[in-house]
Amino acid sequence: MKQLSEKVAGIAPSATIEISNKAKKMQREGIDVISLSIGEPDFDTPKHIRDACIDALNRGETHYAPSNGIPELLTAISDKIAKENKFPCKPDQVIVTCGAKDAIYEGMEAALNPGDEVLLLTPAWVSYEPCVQMANGKIVKHAVNQKTFQLDDSILERVNARTKMIVVNSPSNPSGAVFDAKSMKLVADLCEDHDIYAMSDEIYEKLVYGKEHISLASIGDMAQRTITINGFSKAYAMTGWRLGYAAAPLAIIKEMSKVQQHSVSQATTFAMWGAVAALKGDQQCVGEMRREFDCRRKYMIAELNRMGYGTAPADGAFYAFVKVDGDDMAIAARWLEEGHVAVTPGSSFDAPGWIRLSYAASLDRLKEAMGRIERVGGN
Ligand SMILES: Cc1ncc(COP(=O)(O)O)c(C=O)c1O
Incomplete structure (x- = not known):
């Protein structure tokens, strides 16, 4: 064989x-x-989210939807981002995916060429490295300080001409650490000084205890080079719904959209109506x-x-x-x-x-x- x-x-x-x-x-x-x-x-x-999904099923929202997501959800996400994450985002800069994991995979496929280096801050969640490998990229690991779990200048030693992207995950799985303004600014400066893209996985943004969550794309011009990953699994207890999203510059969303069109096509239509209720309903x-x-x-x-x-x-x-x-x-x-x-x-x-x-x-x-x-x- x-x-x-x-x-x-x-x-x-x-x-x-x-x-x-x-x-x-x-x-x-x-x-x-x-x-x-x-x-x-x-x-x-929560019940109002389940009800919105059941209503959608009962009124026949069981057909194909636009590949990037239903317009109502794209608008709800871009409104939420402008209000809460404080960076400009139009509905066409959003793609709804089958879980945040799918957004990470599509983002890597869209951004990487063979051999491009991706800086991964460790400890790191288990799926970033395989997603980079599947997109033919090369992982370069950098351990954060194991007392503060923040970043310092030592990360600069890992940057070279092949560095294409840095992955940031705050709040972090597995450490639970939340990057402070200094760490975030360090990432932003690094990206801008060396022309590097960022993937900022903010899926735990709602689960922060007494600290401020900072969106990487809200710093300086970072919205122009950041793929922000988020979803519904953790904040709304919707793990089995398989709904996530990415917000990014239009050029990146267009490439991610091609990967989506030729793989999963779209997220599930009636599930997306549940997500609209999640974002627009009582928090x-x-x-x-x-x-x-x-x-x-x-x-x-x-x-x-x-x-x-x-x-x-x-x-x-x-x-x-x-x-x-x-x-x-x-x-x-x-x-x-x-x-x-x-x-x-x-x-x-x-x-x-x-x-x-x-x-x-x-x-x-x-x-x-x-x-x-x-x-x-x-x-
Ligand atoms: C850091 C991080 N990103 C992304 C995901 C994937 O979330 P989803 O269920 O939306 O695919 C997880 C799930 O464990 C996670 O911990």
């Missing part, structure tokens, strides 16, 4: 999905596993979920610190990033096998010596999980 694609063979499967599959297998065997390994809100999608549901996450966050960080673990500044998203004394892969395996708590080793995010725990689980389950982790220990 002829050999399958070398490019795809070189891509690692998603570590977070693999761990979650292992935890699910144990659950099927009757073991009470507490899963803190996956990035998914445990809330239901109280977002605040309620954020308050609940904040409560769990405070509990979990305090418990981990009490047990003697250091933690990254948990200012955003819904993850505690925990420093362990030893091999993170071995410790995560023990927590799962002996404590029946599923977590994600930092090595999956290029941060060996750390473990990511999601607090998107009820406070009762988190309490039980902390007890189990304490019993098993971390060395």
